[in-house]
Amino acid sequence: GKTVAFRFDIDGVDVTESTDADHRPFKEGFRSDISGITHACGHDGHITMGLALAKLIAQSLDDFSGKFRFIFQTAEEGTRGAVGMEAAGVTKGVDYLLGGHIGFQATTMRGIICGTKKLLATTKFDVNLQGKSAHAAGAPQNGANALLAAAEMALDMHGITRHADGVTRINVGVLRAGEGRNVIAPNGYLACETRGESTELNEFMKAKCMDIVEGVSKIYGVSYDVQVTGGTAGGDSDEATTQLYEDAAKASPFIDDDKIVRELNFGACEDFAHFMRSVQDAGGKSGYLMIGTTLAAGHHNAKFDFDEDSLLAGVDVYLRCAYKLNGKI
Template identity: 45%
Template sequence: MQQLEDKLIQWRRDFHQYPETGFMEMRTASIVASILDKLGFQLKMGKEVMSEADCMGKPTEEETKKHYQWAQKNGAIDDYLNPFSEGYTGIVATLDTGKKGPIIAYRFDMDALDILESDSNEHFPHNEGFSSKVHGKMHACGHDSHTSMGLGLATLLIENKEELKGKIKLIFQPAEEGTRGAKAMAAANIVEDVDYFIATHIGVGVPHKQFVAANSGFLATSKLDITYDGTAAHAGGSPEEGKNALLAAAASVLSLHGISRHSGGATRINVGQLEAGAGRNIIANHASMKVETRGETSEINDYVKEQVTSVVSGAATMYQVEHNIETVGEALSCKCSLDLAGILHKCAEASPDIEISQLEDNTPGGSEDATYFMNEVQKNGGKATYCVFGTELAAGHHNEKFDIKEDTLLPAVNILFQSVKVIMEQ
């Protein structure tokens, strides 16, 4: 196992140095695909496993081409790069044992964040020489670890193939940040035949050497890009000729934060960014806002989103400007299948590396688009859960000093592998 642990750390540190944000994971995906292919998995990649119509918040064609060139120069595997050249960077790797049995799927996300990594002497990746080589981008949420764990699980599956039955799918997902990538993969029907689905995360507040088998506390969410377009005019000479997009945006910001809460559960609303205007003496003809809604259930989130639409259109009418609302990310609420979680819980309890295993934690928190996969599997009669491997964090998720304990990687892989063996006997 020492050799596998060394590989896990090597993979994680390599991915950490070359972070790629959503739909840009070309270098990462090409390396993952090359390893999985050499191991003997059947691969489907790119548009084969992603619905173009369901991709949200995808970078422009120009940005995508530029990043493709960057990937070519920074360690991407040329023989596997082409399927990802247009920014459809998902992978589904299948191991068919040739024996009758269940179909099990595991999801691992690959994307990084637009964060400048710390160069502090106290920051472990900086001291060890594997901090981000890409200015303004870093793996600040552990997805480099998740990708490595997926490759580690793939390695154990192949090494023990003769003991297994059924099929195992390993899903390497782009663009989890901003909840953008899973919907497109789910819409491509990659989990329609899956009996058991497991998504994983590292950290998220779970202490080192602890494990949560079912995290159902994710809030449904919508990420919205909103624009107002009016008419520019001289603010001193002819203000009456202008249609002020800035005022429409400002009015909507205040009203959005005043949306009534819902009696059915928790709600959230946040305007995270507002940009408007071109100069102090010009009636602003354009304004843009980045907004997110959240709800304890998908239905509650839909309620908040509907209120946002009403507020935004009302402000547009009031100031006689045009408006547009684009959904650039979305995730559902979901409840884990506790019988499947129970299997993972027992596997963790049997692990010498886990001190405390918890069956369920429903504390409301952030959002996760793995819920698209989970809902799809459950809708078709299958079971799904979202588990968390605890680790010691140097700083919180989405922080410039984020880092994990690398001794979490191998135990996590072993527990996932044990879950395969137990599920196959169900």
């Protein structure tokens, strides 16, 4: 039999969950216990599906040949988890890697998007600037202004010429600098991210950012340190896996035929793409599906909440894929 891996991401998001009376998790007592962190992306649903699927397969081992591997992945948010786990060998020898997400573009109950395309590539990086403090009126010429350098970097990055080959994104999400009103700012910090429709397009954006950091640092006489904190390759679900998901969805009593979408572009990043790419490059098959659910509020919103019936559809599709790939019956 084959080695079939399922990947479920398990981390929360840096969001404080709502305490409004109309927020069901608060009303019914299953709101996050931890201030500032909650499952506002639905990964708690993914954990649930993974455990249910593992239980169902374990209960029926005589039905199967081959091997199953369950990858419960940390730190998907910020695309920090897959790179390390892949390096540790979790996708080694995998013939089929299956995974997905509840919600996103799949916004109807009993619906599914089988083959997700164009998972964006991304790089997350921090820039730390070291300038020199000086009296702002008495001797500004002796300072090296890290605040102005940081500000110019942020504007220049957002002004990078776009690439004709496809979609790119840039965001400087945090800028901190300075120590006092009458002091030339000796320090600066920027939290940045680039994205691209392909790995190559993301690399183009990242290289331009590095040029800006280097060039602007020279102008202001500051030194810099760049730390890459996360990232993932881009990727597409392949035909074989898309077909596998579609066949499973058509057979599932929890999904309606007229709500099956064969392919759709994701337009966001998911570090599943890093696993997917490594499996596909090694000759295996992999694809990413989206399981339909209605949402009380969007992903990463303080009032995020999904319809738990959607988990049944997800587990059923994965189980049908398991039988299709490794079932004896």
